[in-house]
Amino acid sequence: MQVFKGIAFHNVDELVPFEGGGWALNRMPAHVRKELNEAAKVDRAENTCGVELRFLMRSDKATIVLRRGKARLDSSHAAEVYYGQFQAPYSVTPKMIGTDLTEITIERPHTEKLSALYREHALVFDPEVVRIILPYDWKIIFMDAEGDLVPPKPHQLPQRRYLAYGSSITHGGDAVRPTGSYAMRIADLLGVDLLNKGFASSAHMDLALGHHIAERDDWDFASLEMGINVIGQWTAEVFEHRMRDFLSAVLKGKRDRWLFVSDLFLCIHDLDGSDRIVDYRLAVSRAVEDLGDSRTIYSPGTELLRSVNELSADLVHPSAAGQEAIALRWSKLMRDRIEAE
Known part of the structure; x- marks a missing residue:
């Protein structure tokens, strides 16, 4: 997390000056x-x-100025606005972000009733925390902020964090909205905060990233989704070697934290009867079994996404309903395992 202009930039490790401003x-x-x-x-x-921009409002109005980097002309990019765990009214959210400067203006909400519900139901986000949840695809450039803003205090946020690693599916591809990704929904269902470290089309299990995940001390449990971005390029043998090295790197520093591992969710390779996808799944299953770690749990992707009705038309990405299905199934497994101890 970075703090700048009174805003906590959640899931951001660095703010880097961008060519052209911002x-x-x-x-x-x-x-x-x-x-x-x-x-x-x-x-x-x-x-x-x-990525979220989180802040408390000390002024009656706040304006956040954003723009997106270059993207396809037909692509859409909407940010969502929440007051804690409560979605802002439809007059406020969502907000489309274009390549021109986009101003998101928020008037200080009346949160008395929401705050009472927050206390009564032991919710994990204080509704005083304004959350601007950014789109999952492309670069969104932060330009400026106006208003008297301060970052939220730790007690106003979830006390536990879940780190998710994977492909564009972990990113949220075809989830329709930022809060609809399986990773975001798992965090919501389990009452934790999310650190999304998905890499669309490039989840290659880089060794440096495995070491980095292990070294981070800001997550309590994590999930790894592996395979879809390399199945068209790597043999099962190459995949197993790279995947085992990546898993070992994460394990070296995970200490007693829980790790939930999966391979490829149901996809076109299953429907086509590919031998390689069978070998990929066997490789991940063997690797986790060989680790012999009681807090590293393997679930086949076909148990988390089970039906063609949960796929989008490309037969690779889960649909919005599929993202929710993964979240419901994986979060239940996570809760059952974690609470059993």
């Missing part, structure tokens, strides 16, 4: 980013999946 929001520190594969290093580390 700051790119990097989800990886520079020393790690330079060791990643080219797509992850140059682009995906600055995609804003799981």
